Amino acid sequence: MSIDIVNILIFSGINIITVLGLNLITGVTGQLSLGHSAFFSIGAYTSALLMLMLGVPFGAALVIATLMAGLIGGLFGIPILRLRGDYLAIATLGFCEIVRVVILNVKVTIHGSEKLLSTSLGGIPGNTNLILVLILVVIATLFMIALERSKFGLALRSIREDEVAAQMMGIDIARHKILSFAIGSAFAGLGGALYASYMTVISPGDFGFMRSIEMLCMLVLGGMGSIVGVIAGTTVLTAIPELLRFAQEYRMIMYGIVLIFMMVFRPRGLFGSIRVNV
Amino acid sequence: MLRLTSVQTKYGSIYALKGIDLVVNEGEIVTIIGANGAGKSTTLNTISGLVRSIAGSIEFNGKDITYMPTDKIVESGLIQVPEGREIFPNLTVMENLRLGAFLRKDKQGIKDDIDYVTSLFPRLAERFNQLGGTLSGGEQQMLAIARALMSKPKLLLMDEPSLGLAPIFVQDIFNIIKKINEQGTTVLLVEQNATLALSIAHRGYVMETGNIVMEDKAVNLMDNESVKAAYLGF
Numbered sequence: 001m002s003i004d005i006v007n008i009l010i011f012s013g014i015n016i017i018t019v020l021g022l023n024l025i026t027g028v029t030g031q032l033s034l035g036h037s038a039f040f041s042i043g044a045y046t047s048a049l050l051m052l053m054l055g056v057p058f059g060a061a062l063v064i065a066t067l068m069a070g071l072i073g074g075l076f077g078i079p080i081l082r083l084r085g086d087y088l089a090i091a092t093l094g095f096c097e098i099v100r101v102v103i104l105n106v107k108v109t110i111h112g113s114e115k116l117l118s119t120s121l122g123g124i125p126g127n128t129n130l131i132l133v134l135i136l137v138v139i140a141t142l143f144m145i146a147l148e149r150s151k152f153g154l155a156l157r158s159i160r161e162d163e164v165a166a167q168m169m170g171i172d173i174a175r176h177k178i179l180s181f182a183i184g185s186a187f188a189g190l191g192g193a194l195y196a197s198y199m200t201v202i203s204p205g206d207f208g209f210m211r212s213i214e215m216l217c218m219l220v221l222g223g224m225g226s227i228v229g230v231i232a233g234t235t236v237l238t239a240i241p242e243l244l245r246f247a248q249e250y251r252m253i254m255y256g257i258v259l260i261f262m263m264v265f266r267p268r269g270l271f272g273s274i275r276v277n278v
Numbered sequence: 279m280l281r282l283t284s285v286q287t288k289y290g291s292i293y294a295l296k297g298i299d300l301v302v303n304e305g306e307i308v309t310i311i312g313a314n315g316a317g318k319s320t321t322l323n324t325i326s327g328l329v330r331s332i333a334g335s336i337e338f339n340g341k342d343i344t345y346m347p348t349d350k351i352v353e354s355g356l357i358q359v360p361e362g363r364e365i366f367p368n369l370t371v372m373e374n375l376r377l378g379a380f381l382r383k384d385k386q387g388i389k390d391d392i393d394y395v396t397s398l399f400p401r402l403a404e405r406f407n408q409l410g411g412t413l414s415g416g417e418q419q420m421l422a423i424a425r426a427l428m429s430k431p432k433l434l435l436m437d438e439p440s441l442g443l444a445p446i447f448v449q450d451i452f453n454i455i456k457k458i459n460e461q462g463t464t465v466l467l468v469e470q471n472a473t474l475a476l477s478i479a480h481r482g483y484v485m486e487t488g489n490i491v492m493e494d495k496a497v498n499l500m501d502n503e504s505v506k507a508a509y510l511g512f
Contacts, residue, residue: 151380154369158377161366168326168360170352170381170429 004242006130012238013133014194017140019218019234020227021187026216027224028148029180030160032085035092037211038099039069039185043192044202045103045117048124051197052110058127062193069189074182081177084163096209103204120203128198136194140187144227147183156180160225221262223272232270279304279464280325280356280433285334287317287324294320296488297334302433302466307459309467309475309496311509312485318468319361321485322435325466326358327351339432353381355432362441363418365425367411371402374410374421378428388428395424398454416447423454433464440471452478472509476500484509 022036047065050056056064080091104118115121147153155176158166167173196202214237222233240258244251262269280302287295294317302308310318323329325336327348336344343351357378366374375395379388396403399420405413410421419439426434439455440448448471456478459465469475476482476496484492484505492505499505 151376154373154376155380157369157373158366161368162364164328165360165364165366166377167328167348168352168358168364169377169425170349170357171377172347172349 008239008242010128010130010133010198011242012235013130013137014128014191014198015215015218015234015238016137016231017194018188018191019215019222019230020140020144021184021191022215022219023184023225023227023230024144024147024156024180024187025184027219027226027230028153028160029156029177031081031177031181032089033092033181033184034089034209034212034216035094035096035099036184036188036215037207037209038092038096039073039188040192040195040211040215041099041103041204041207042072042185043069043189044196044207045121045192046189047193048121048196048202049108051125052121052123053108058125058197062190065193066186066190069192070182070186073185073188074178076185077178077181078174081174081181093209093212096212100204100208103207118204120201122201124196124200124202126197126200128194133194136190140190141227141231148227152176152179157225217259219269221259221269223269226269226271226273229269229271236270279339280466281337282321282325283335283337285321285324285331285336287320287329287331289320289329293488295324295331298485298488298490300483300490302464304432304464305459305462306481307455307465307467307479309469309472309479309482310485311469311472311475311482311499311505313509314470315487316485317488318485319437322358322437322466322468326356326435328358349381352429355430356435357426357429357431357433358435359422359426359437359439361437363415363422365410365413365418365421367409369410370407371410371413371421372406374425375402375428378425379430381429387430391428391430395427398427398457399424416443416450419443419447419451420454423451423458427458427463431463433466434458436465436467436469438468438470440469440474448474472505473500476510 018040025031025033043065046068047061050061050064076095080088083091106117108115108117155171158171159173159176163173218234218237219230221237222229240255241251244254282298282300284297284299285295286293286297310321312318320329324331327346331344335342338354338356341354375392382388401417402420402424413421439451452474455465467475467479476499479496482496482499483490
């Protein structure tokens with residue numbers, strides 16, 4: 001049994017880009033989201049359908065999928081971001097379900113034949129490769145570092161720290177939260193689009209609520225609000241199930257044990273230095 | 279400079295402010311004293327737009343700010359130092375100060391003001407790169423005031439600056455409030471420590487259960503028998 005390093009690296013890279021987005025929303029801005037996988041699936045389906053139905057080139061499909069997820073994230077953020085903590089988490093969970101059910105019921109026409117998206121969608125051009133993923137990971141990481149250091153990023157962190165005090169400083173809370181949500185969701189969209197073109201076959205089952213939880217675990221393991229943490233946590237949790245493939249179904253128990261140990265011994269994550277209350 | 283006209287504020291079905299009138303003139307220190315739950319903090323929160331009044335009007339420098347969002351109110355030169363030292367604990371002292379100047383774009387002016395606030399609070403300069411949450415209570419209060427000053431306010435609202443501080447810090451803080459005022463910033467001060475507040479204020483208001491029950495020069499309030507009995511502990 002051989003371990004496919006390239007495979008692990010590509011999945012890690014896709015997850016890093018996606019979780020960087022979640023980190024912006026939850027780790028930096030302090031808004032707990034359980035719906036991140038919804039934007040991942042929006043990216044995946046947008047890009048896949050653009051290529052399959054309209055023959056849009058891969059590069060353009062990636063960009064449009066990213067923007068689409070960001071736009072929907074922003075629009076969705078407008079009504080729900082006045083909610084806080086667990087209320088917000090439940091609303092994002094609801095959104096995750098809405099997206100899943102919508103996808104289950106969409107009918108598309110590809111090459112003249114009708115197709116329900118509830119079944120798996122295949123034949124997606126497999127353009128995602130390791131080089132592309134690595135380049136995008138580097139760009140995404142640099143973008144996030146710059147964003148966090150900017151005045152905008154400082155304002156987002158202040159919202160996480162104390163929303164009322166941030167408001168008193170003259171920060172437009174709603175606008176900043178929505179932008180954070182939109183940018184974070186766009187990253188998930190890019191991750192999803194890369195995923196679709198790597199797998200070449202996608203189905204609604206790939207993007208359930210558990211995917212959101214998995215992304216959150218990666219973030220928490222690495223340390224909320226820490227970019228190094230996102231990269232480490234995501235790589236570890238992406239690699240573990242692959243490396244433990246020989247243990248078959250028991251591997252998810254190992255996965256669980258790692259998380260429990262982390263929470264007991266390093267509740268702030270591998271690289272987190274601050275405690276984020278969401 | 280600031281004028282409240284029969285302002286009413288409700289929390290749920292309970293009136294926290296039952297129609298208050300209050301005036302702050304340019305250059306003054308005005309204090310609101312009163313017991314816990316009298317509505318002092320609510321008055322400040324209503325002025326800065328954190329809580330919305332349901333009736334009455336608030337005017338600042340000739341502009342109606344009753345329904346203005348907080349960021350626009352801050353932009354127009356009115357900022358609040360929150361109660362209980364609500365600084366940003368996981369951000370450095372420097373980042374806290376930069377957030378105070380969030381709406382400003384004059385880089386040189388911001389730099390000058392960082393020098394200005396550190397001249398007021400030299401302790402902060404020694405701790406620029408420390409996280410706000412690691413400062414002592416008194417230092418956090420200094421940071422909260424310094425942060426508010428970074429917005430270059432015309433009117434500073436202060437909510438219980440003495441809360442939870444050691445007596446030695448309290449006197450320091452009040453001296454600095456006086457100094458800030460002398461350098462041209464108008465101050466509206468809410469305080470439970472009535473003696474101290476009246477000692478630096480020009481005028482004072484006394485609040486009881488959502489109403490203003492008395493208004494006078496600070497020196498007169500200090501001599502007033504009922505104020506003495508109720509708030510000054512004589």
